[in-house]
Amino acid sequence: MLKVISTGCIISLSLMACGGGSDSSTADTSQPAIQPSPVTYTGTFIDSPVQGLNYKTETQSGVTNANGEFIYQLNEKVTFSIGDIEFLETPVASVITPLTIFSTQYTNNTEVVNMLRLLQTLDVDGDAANGITLNDNIHALAANLTVDFASADFDSQVQQLVLDNNAVNISLISAAQAVMHFETTLGGSTGNEQSACGSDHPSVGFTGSFNTLAHDVTGDAEIIDNCTIAITNFNYDATAPAVYFYADNTDTSSIESFTLGDELRKDSVPYNNATIIVKLPNNHSLDDINTFSVWCVDFSVSFGDLIFTAP
Structure with a gap:
């Protein structure tokens, strides 16, 4: 250049x-560097692409769109949330999944599995294969709610949220169902292919x-x-x-x-x-x-x- x-x-x-x-x-420093x-760059949150997650970085904030996309600048960290349920802060990347959030490669990790179960359960139409869409009022429903994704009583912590969500699922889906869907997603499209x-x-x-x-x-x-x-x-x-x-x-x-x-x-x-x-x-x-x-x-x-x- x-x-x-x-x-x-x-x-x-x-x-x-x-x-x-x-x-x-x-070095000649007479001229300013x-x-x-x-x-800004566009990243994607993937279980299936998740629409309706709050996100916040040092410079950006908003809600993921229908493609699960969020906006960030280089070298930032991002925090996703549903109401007051905050996911762990993680370095930005073009694709972020629950594996990224919990810094693991294992889809049977307890925290990963519970996050997958929650996201897929809250999906409005109950069909994660066509993408996950969160209700418009989900953040109000989850106000003042915190959960521990590693807890043995995770199901009871989110039970009322699932009921209030008024979506297809009225109880958490099984771990096996959630993991099977996620592994299918990982084996296929991530929504970030070059062809796009x-x-x-x-x-x-x-x-x-x-x-x-x-x-x-x-x-x-x-x-x-x-x-x-x-x-x-x-x-x-x-x-x-x-x-x-x-x-x-x-x-x-x-x-x-x-x-x-x-x-x-x-x-x-x-x-x-x-x-x-x-x-x-x-x-x-x-x-x-x-x-x-x-x-x-x-x-x-x-x-x-x-x-x-x-x-």
């Missing part, structure tokens, strides 16, 4: 300013390879569909802070630059021929991308950049 200037100068700045190297030169424009983005933009299929400037950055990138970029064979020494994939619609960095994906790790465990998939944030399209770089935010230095071109 930088205009072509001395590669040696860029490497000197990046090594000194963003971790690594012993160059004795001093270019920070990413605030952008479409692939009719003329830039789909464009590719590029990083021009190495510092920190051993190499790799290739391809525009997979209207909102997805795949980075393959990616190498980076992971020794610098505040490094992101950046995009811009010019051939230089600007205040219109925006991030794609999470901050790259900074634990000095290098990326070796890694594959990373990033999604365009909300309110951005492929029209906003000309250059793509590995960017050190604090000192406005590119470690490697490319321009997408037709194959």
Whole structure:
């Protein structure tokens, strides 16, 4: 995303300013660091997609829509709730499930199972296969109600809520039924497939390879569909802070630059021929991308950049 200037100068700045190297030169901080424009991403809460969950992050709040979608910014945490029944706070992600909430991979985890049972039981039409929709008044019904998803008497804690909900189910469904549905969901659609983005933009299929400037950055990138970029064979020494994939619609960095994906790790465990998939944030399209770089935010230095071109 930088205009072509001395590669040696860029490497000197990046090594000194963003971790690594012993160059004795001093970074030029006369210009303010270019920070990413605030952008939002769309995540999905999945048992089936759940409509009607309250959610709150540091910057966003609302109710999940018919696709189970919620809005977030990078590096936030999100809390879902039904009335005063708050789910555990969890780091944001493109897809969140009860497994995510309870940090487990086991669908027979007691807390996971009870959350699945509650969500599927509260579904208005009682058919979780077509999505889970919570009644409009569910949050009022669950006001002043807290539950322990790990409790042996979980059923009795939510019994009155289920009755008051006035949906098809008047008692909690069985654990076996809830888990079977959830595992079917996990084995099929998550509502976040690349095909949902479409692939009719003329830039789909464009590719590029990083021009190495510092920190051993190499790799290739391809525009997979209207909102997805795949980075393959990616190498980076992971020794610098505040490094992101950046995009811009010019051939230089600007205040219109925006991030794609999470901050790259900074634990000095290098990326070796890694594959990373990033999604365009909300309110951005492929029209906003000309250059793509590995960017050190604090000192406005590119470690490697490319321009997408037709194959």
